[in-house]
Amino acid sequence: MGDLDWGLLSNSVGPRVRLLRNNLNARSIAVSEPFDLPTGSLTLLSLIDQNPGSSQKELADKAGITGPGLVSLVDELERQGLVRRDRSTTDRRRNMLVLTDKGEETLAEMFKVVSQIEAPIREELSQKELEQLIGLIDRVLKVLGEG
């Protein structure tokens, strides 16, 4: 598996990001499945928790999910009583999303599971290296217009 060479793409991040995403996605499914929630739920719960009252558009942009994709995610989270859609009184087009108490609990539980699953990464990389990796990715995202 590791005996092949990337060739012309030896200095490209593209192919590696695909491998990384595939692997992390599989792990993400493993985290979400016991909670009977779709992939991306943890990310969304965490975002709402940290930024209560955000609109769906703001959350979709930050999470890298399309509008319709976010609607179905929120539908499911709301159905399970983890999230509430409060109509904004100042701009009645917007939904201000907030976590319910149950949503907070679920977020904490999911975070524990994902921490276990990501443990190998934190064992391989020092805290400083992990911050370096995230910092570099964030700079790339920013220049690509996703920051």
Place this chain on the structure above:
Amino acid sequence: MGDLDWGLLSNSVGPRVRLLRNNLNARSIAVSEPFDLPTGSLTLLSLIDQNPGSSQKELADKAGITGPGLVSLVDELERQGLVRRDRSTTDRRRNMLVLTDKGEETLAEMFKVVSQIEAPIREELSQKELEQLIGLIDRVLKVLGEG
């Protein structure tokens, strides 16, 4: 867009990899479209070029593509005369993949296009930082069993 906070996932690579992958995938489509080729063609051409005679299984593992996914990719590349499937004489189950002359030309052209598209990344990151980023990703991939 950038005014929201990741919350509990501030030190997680998962959500960022999704954003990165979405963006790079859109760019990959932009590169492949003029050549009327599916996403992943450049990666595969580059791998075959550097490792001629590889089996489809070896290539699929390295590229992070499933067996059936690789079959349809090779089908298309072969249909356009960019790749040849040579049956191995020592193990007649295996296909030894090689680039045709036209395949080599197409690879070179696609590489020029992808270099232009990835230019913003190379302008933002120094050569050393880019190597750092790739090195860190490779270590993560290895510990996840994808190296």
Place this chain on the structure above:
DNA sequence: TATTGTTATACTCTATAACTATA
């Protein structure tokens, strides 16, 4: 006229199972 959220729809990517031919 523009924007938020929604619905409907299609397409791509990825995953899985079953088949064949070889070993």
Place this chain on the structure above:
DNA sequence: TATAGTTATAGAGTATAACAATA
């Protein structure tokens, strides 16, 4: 019995267009 490649199929993820309500 196991492996490489293939076929068929299903599912998740993502994208786009059109609509309603509001600004």
